[in-house]
Amino acid sequence: MRDDKSDIDLISQVLQGDKMAYAQIIKQHQRFVFTLALRFSKCREDAEEIAQDSFIKAFRALHTFKQNSKFSTWLYSIVYTTTMTFLRKKRLDTQSIDDETSLIQLEAYSSDHTIIDVEHKSKMQFVNLAISQLSTIDAAIITLFYQGEQSLEEIAQALGMESNTVKVKLHRARQRLREKIEGILKQEVRDLL
Amino acid sequence: MxxxxxxxxxxxxxxxxxxxxxxxxxxxxxxxxxxxxxxxxxxxxxxxxALDLDEPSMSFGRNLMEKIQLEHSPVPQKSLLGKWFINGIAVFFLSAILFVLGILFFKIEWSQSSETDWFEFTIPQFALDSSSYSFLINLFVFVDIIVVLYFFDVFFSKRIKSKNDHNL
Structure with a gap:
């Protein structure tokens, strides 16, 4: 029965002091929040940390949610700002890592992929791989549009951009995605021959 | 194309x-x-x-709710500061302003040299260096300093607490 409750009902329950109602909000949004964080950070551990921080920030600021937009849009804007702060901090922390370490990681990553049998790769995996090769913002826009089912206006609101800018960026992101998929497929064919 | x-x-x-x-x-x-x-x-x-959403670890929700349980419940601003409190502040300041204006009005010396002339008035001089006014000003400054120190204390305590929570 509780699954049928809307975000607004659950938020008012939380604001009345029922913290457990927030567990339901987490359950309803955790997969998308995690996916979005993963698109930004490209690392599962970081994505979990970002998703947790985002939910905690949303909980603290729940009373400021004005309800003039969808809760999901408001939550995704928190995920975006949390990720940007996280990545900025992480970039500063990892500046000292030398190129040798990075090279080892890259080699490990590519060899891991060539080992995988091509026959077991589904089309979805190609698309996922292509999305992971896009820039952070391109991957986020595609994820918000397709998986988050957000309109261009809502994406603009979540990312703090103009909706026309989002429209142009979405188009370019899809063009790049198409190119990436073509590139991956060509590489797979070359590996097979 | x-x-x-x-x-x-x-x-x-x-x-x-x-x-x-x-x-x-x-x-x-x-x-x-x-x-x-x-x-x-x-x-x-x-x-x-048709892409599937990624799934966080099994313990994600449980760990998160443990952290949420340690948080204060988010309370709407309205209930934090009741209407009576806001009205009380407004009434206090309005009364204080009216009180000061009333005293000033009754202390003004009104005079008129002839019936056709406008009223002339003299605003009373307040001797700020007198002992009673000097005491009031010192008291006012002292209370202000206490209030400022109190808010600094609250502000820095909150910052230290949030920093500790973040490090946890």
Missing amino acids: NNFEQIIWNYLDGHVSVEEKKLIEQLLKSDAEFLSLFEEIKSIHLQIS
């Missing part, structure tokens, strides 16, 4: 005009190259739409 690509994406999103829709349907029937591009983009569009 680039322009066609954009039109196809818009068509698949349902964001095309009637004219563009007719043009696409016409091209699909007459242009084999356009049909091939359309099929390719449609296939990508369907694949992205």
